[in-house]
Amino acid sequence: MKSLGIDIGTTTISAAVLEDGCFITSETCKNNSFLAPTLPGERIQDAQLILDTALRTADMLFARYPDIERIGVTGQMHGILYLDGEGNAVSPLYTWQDARGDTPCEKSTDGQSWTAYLNSETGLSAATGYGLVTHAYNLAHGLVPTGAVTLCTIGDYIAMKLCGRQTPVMDASNAAGLGFFDAGKRTFNQTVLRGIGIDPAFLPGLTEDRFIGICRSRARVAAAIGDNQASFLSAVRDREHEMLVNVGTGSQFSVFSSRCMTVPGLETRPMPGGGWLLAGAALCGGRAYALLADFFAQTARMMGVDTNAPYAAMEGLLKSAGRPEDVPTVLPLFEGTRQDSTQTGSITGLTAENFTPLHLIYGMMDGMAHELHQMYQAYRAAGGTAKKLIGSGGGLRNNRFLCESFSRAFDSEITLSDGREEAACGAALYAAD
Known part of the structure; x- marks a missing residue:
């Protein structure tokens, strides 16, 4: 059986076709949908352009493989868009990068940001860019569009449109990414939401069903799932013993648990x-x-040498010299942490x-x-047992020296996943299961 997985990323939209769980092909196109912000910190994209691009990519693969029977969808699970009663977008997509949650909250008496205020009011921990933090900000500033009756993630929107629905439904793995979610009960915390002025009835319904409709009179469409979970499904084969580190533009640590655990510094997300x-x-x-590469490039230009290849120079240095023993300790918190965006490196x-440059590269x-x-150590302290390290993302795949740093830190050999559109493949695997 063939299955199609679609991944709505921030900068790319990808789709992959699997047959009986084995990769056949994929297509990736740029997501050139960013819109000019209208407010400081706002990061928005054109939802209609994303939909058109996703449907066009799906059409391309259906033309080549008309016997596709299942469709899975994933994508940036923290962002939101607003829909009217007919299921059409009446707002841009407020992406996970939307930073208005870091702006001062007018309701706070001590200058807290919106995110800090909401977390203190609820006793929970949501982050800037999470959909319900964005929604709370929009509510307080009169920014929820007239005619909006609900909200959803971009993955939910694509899945809904694929099967002709007028109302979105959410899988718990996607819903949890919006924040203020009870992972153990796999539902939004309605008491908490009401306490911060959010009407739970405005949120889409949750579904425990894998499939939400039919596309093209044949292919069954699965509810959209979280992109973190989708990537994990694709990269990890032995979920009881393996953990995943992903290094791309950002980086993540993920590990499966058959029980609902609470681990400091980690989110508990439904699978x-x-x-x-x-x-x-x-x-x-x-x-x-x-x-660091940009720092070296700027230094070269300061010396009168214009270079567009700092990465090649860094790799050449790493290849020509062994690892030194006295590597300095670098704390790369250039943008703070999820828990405290004010921290610095x-x-x-x-x-x-x-x-020296060599020491700084290894330190970084x-x-x-x-x-x-550190996240792994917190997991182990809470009773976690997984030890085998799986790596994914271009940062690891393109830098064997970075892989060695991870192996040293985790005291485990790192095995790289095959790297072929992991989130899209994970969505396809989920739909085919």
Whole structure:
């Protein structure tokens, strides 16, 4: 049986076709849908353009494989858009990068940000960019569009349109990404929502059914699932013993649990089909390495050397020299943490001998690995048992030295996933199951 998976990413839209769980082909196109912000911190995209691009990509693959029987959808699970009573978008997509939750909250008496205020009011921990933080901000500032009757994620919107529905429904794995969600009960915390002025009836219904409709009179369409969970489904084969680290622009640590665990610094996210995914994200993640590359490029230009290839120069240095012993400690918190966006990075342990480009490169890679390893340590302290390390994302796939830093930090050999559109493949696997 063939299944199609669609992944609505922030910068790309991808689709993959599997047959009996085996990869056949994929298509990826740019998601050129960003709109000019109208407010400071706003990050929005054109929902209609995303829909058109996703449907066009699906049409392309259906033309080649008309016997596709299942369709799965995933995508950035924190962002939201508003819909009218006929199921049409009446707003842009407010992406997971929307930073208005970091702006001062008028309701706070001590200058808290909107995110900090909502977390203190609820006793829960949502992050800036999470859909219900964005929605609370929009409600308070009169920004919810006239005619809006509900909201959903972009994945829910695509799945709904594929099967001709007029109302969205959400899988718990996607709904949890909006915030203020009870992972153990797999439902929104309605008491908490009412306490912060959000009407639970405005949110879409949750479904425990895998499929929500039919596309093209044949293909069954699955409810959209979280992109973190979709990538995990694709990359990890032995979920009881393996954990996943992903390094792209950001970086994440994810591990499956058959019981609902609470681990400091990690979110407990429902897995589609049962169980939970413990997940933590580094806000800067793989971008830390890019910032170091840009620092070297700026230094070269200062010296009168114009270079567009700092990564090649860094790789060449790593290949020509062994790992030094006195690597400084780099804390790459350029954008803070999920828990505290005001934290900053640091470099310690510098001496006259180790203040070199080679040492800084290794320090940065070690720091990137250490940030995720701290999440693993918290998981182990809470009773987690998984030990085998799986790696995914271009940051690891394109840098064997970064892989070595992760192996050192986790004291485990790292095995790379095949890297072929993991989120889209995970959605296809879920739909085919």
